[in-house]
Amino acid sequence: MEVLEDQKKTRGSFSNGLGFVLAAAGSAVGLGNLWRFPYLAAKDGGGLFLVVYIVLALTFGFALMTAEVALGRYTQKSPVVAFEQAVNNKKWGFIGWGATIVPAIILPYYAVIGGWVCKYAFLFLTGKRTAAADGGKLYFYDQIGLHLTETEDVMTNIDVMPMLWFLLFITATFIIVYFGVENGIEKASKILMPMLLAIILFITGFSLFMKDEESGRTAMDGLKIYLIPSFEGVTFTGFLSIVLDAMSQLFYSLSLAMGIMITYGSYMKKESSMPQSINQIEIFDTGIAFVAGLIMVPTVYCFLGEEGLSSAGTSLMFVAMPKVFGAMGSFGTFVGSLFFILVIFAALTSCISIMEAVTSTIMDRFNLLRHKAVTITYIMAIVLGVIVCLGYNKFFFSVSFANVAGGQILDVFDWVTNSLLMPIVAILTCIYVGYVWGTKVALSEVMLNGEKFPRAKLFEIMTKYVSPVLLAIILLNSFGVFG
Ligand code: PHE
Numbered sequence: 001m002e003v004l005e006d007q008k009k010t011r012g013s014f015s016n017g018l019g020f021v022l023a024a025a026g027s028a029v030g031l032g033n034l035w036r037f038p039y040l041a042a043k044d045g046g047g048l049f050l051v052v053y054i055v056l057a058l059t060f061g062f063a064l065m066t067a068e069v070a071l072g073r074y075t076q077k078s079p080v081v082a083f084e085q086a087v088n089n090k091k092w093g094f095i096g097w098g099a100t101i102v103p104a105i106i107l108p109y110y111a112v113i114g115g116w117v118c119k120y121a122f123l124f125l126t127g128k129r130t131a132a133a134d135g136g137k138l139y140f141y142d143q144i145g146l147h148l149t150e151t152e153d154v155m156t157n158i159d160v161m162p163m164l165w166f167l168l169f170i171t172a173t174f175i176i177v178y179f180g181v182e183n184g185i186e187k188a189s190k191i192l193m194p195m196l197l198a199i200i201l202f203i204t205g206f207s208l209f210m211k212d213e214e215s216g217r218t219a220m221d222g223l224k225i226y227l228i229p230s231f232e233g234v235t236f237t238g239f240l241s242i243v244l245d246a247m248s249q250l251f252y253s254l255s256l257a258m259g260i261m262i263t264y265g266s267y268m269k270k271e272s273s274m275p276q277s278i279n280q281i282e283i284f285d286t287g288i289a290f291v292a293g294l295i296m297v298p299t300v301y302c303f304l305g306e307e308g309l310s311s312a313g314t315s316l317m318f319v320a321m322p323k324v325f326g327a328m329g330s331f332g333t334f335v336g337s338l339f340f341i342l343v344i345f346a347a348l349t350s351c352i353s354i355m356e357a358v359t360s361t362i363m364d365r366f367n368l369l370r371h372k373a374v375t376i377t378y379i380m381a382i383v384l385g386v387i388v389c390l391g392y393n394k395f396f397f398s399v400s401f402a403n404v405a406g407g408q409i410l411d412v413f414d415w416v417t418n419s420l421l422m423p424i425v426a427i428l429t430c431i432y433v434g435y436v437w438g439t440k441v442a443l444s445e446v447m448l449n450g451e452k453f454p455r456a457k458l459f460e461i462m463t464k465y466v467s468p469v470l471l472a473i474i475l476l477n478s479f480g481v482f483g
Contacts, residue, residue: 072265133326222301
């Protein structure tokens with residue numbers, strides 16, 4: 001008993017269900033919600049995408065999330081040891097290694113992007129709204145250390161500024177993770193998540209009433225594009241591609257297949273209700289993604305028209321949104337600053353979870369104390385992060401492969417994790433939970449305190465049969481099989 005208590009002390013745990021939910025929602029709500037969801041919704045028939053996404057969240061996303069959290073809490077261990085211990089067989093640890101390599105690769109580049117966001121918050125706070133708005137893509141390139149000559153060649157001079165912003169972001173993450181589960185992660189989530197919610201609702205409050213005097217377009221027109229299902233030109237294959245977009249967005253958005261939900265599940269108290277917590281995380285994550293769309297789709301449409309809606313990812317966040325703030329006049333400095341602070345919070349709580357997933361594996365596997373394990377993770381991330389930054393000047397190259405065009409080091413990291421490893425790890429997790437560890441044991445962990453779990457049968461069917469097939473389709477799609 002004493003040994004167990006000791007172990008608990010060094011491992012840490014969330015103080016209650018709310019602590020777990022806020023931390024897990026903090027992980028789930030990230031750049032994916034803010035810069036990918038709104039874009040996909042606008043592209044994929046507005047309300048049609050929303051409906052498909054919600055249906056998938058309640059079935060596919062829910063089952064994968066339940067599987068991971070249950071495995072984590074059952075073993076109270078980080079991924080590698082969890083996969084071994086649940087079935088008492090070391091040979092299954094390889095799935096856990098897969099689930100650890102993913103966050104280890106994501107951590108450096110996610111923090112590099114976190115650094116860009118800090119830089120933009122700083123730019124807006126110091127009144128550089130007009131420069132950011134008018135400078136467009138080239139201004140953004142300059143901020144990330146990609147400088148072009150007059151003939152549009154890439155300069156190979158090293159730019160240290162993006163590295164310093166990256167260092168700031170990764171160090172903030174490091175400090176929080178260093179303080180542990182309850183005093184670091186839980187505390188940070190309890191402060192950052194309510195603030196994030198308040199800011200996003202506040203911005204939504206007035207973004208919907210914007211009007212562009214020049215073109216006469218209003219945000220309300222954009223809102224219609226976002227909410228009303230459009231079946232225009234939707235063929236059978238078109239519909240499949242919407243489903244595919246929704247599926248891959250969903251499992252990225254819920255932070256699945258990267259050991260995170262297993263790790264956070266391992267810190268969840270046995271007394272907390274798992275079905276209730278999982279519902280809350282899903283509602284939080286989907287809700288924030290939906291509200292982010294309420295801000296971005298209408299304002300981008302209002303100020304930039306249809307064309308603006310085609311910008312995705314980094315160009316939506318760092319090129320289109322600054323233009324929107326530029327068009328708002330001086331009020332845009334305030335809204336822009338607030339917006340980028342919101343993005344910092346979202347990215348930070350996600351980055352914390354990525355660092356924690358790697359740290360906890362190093363702690364459990366190599367029997368190290370937290371401060372040593374987290375320092376190792378931090379140093380590894382700095383080395384890789386600097387390489388990612390150098391990808392825009394010193395190590396610049398432009399690759400095109402599978403469904404990536406003109407990528408740099410960051411895009412390569414991103415493709416390897418999101419398009420390749422994550423679907424593979426998720427497929428293996430389903431097979432493991434479905435057939436090796438078994439859904440019966442998983443379900444008994446979910447309903448440990450006699451909680452009602454109406455979707456038990458659904459969980460079983462999804463995990464054993466449907467999800468592996470859907471994930472295999474996602475994987476094939478990464479190689480451009482479906483065009
Ligand atoms: N779920 C996060 C998002 O939607 C992404 C994420 C990626 C979180 C990697 C943690 C780790 O942005």
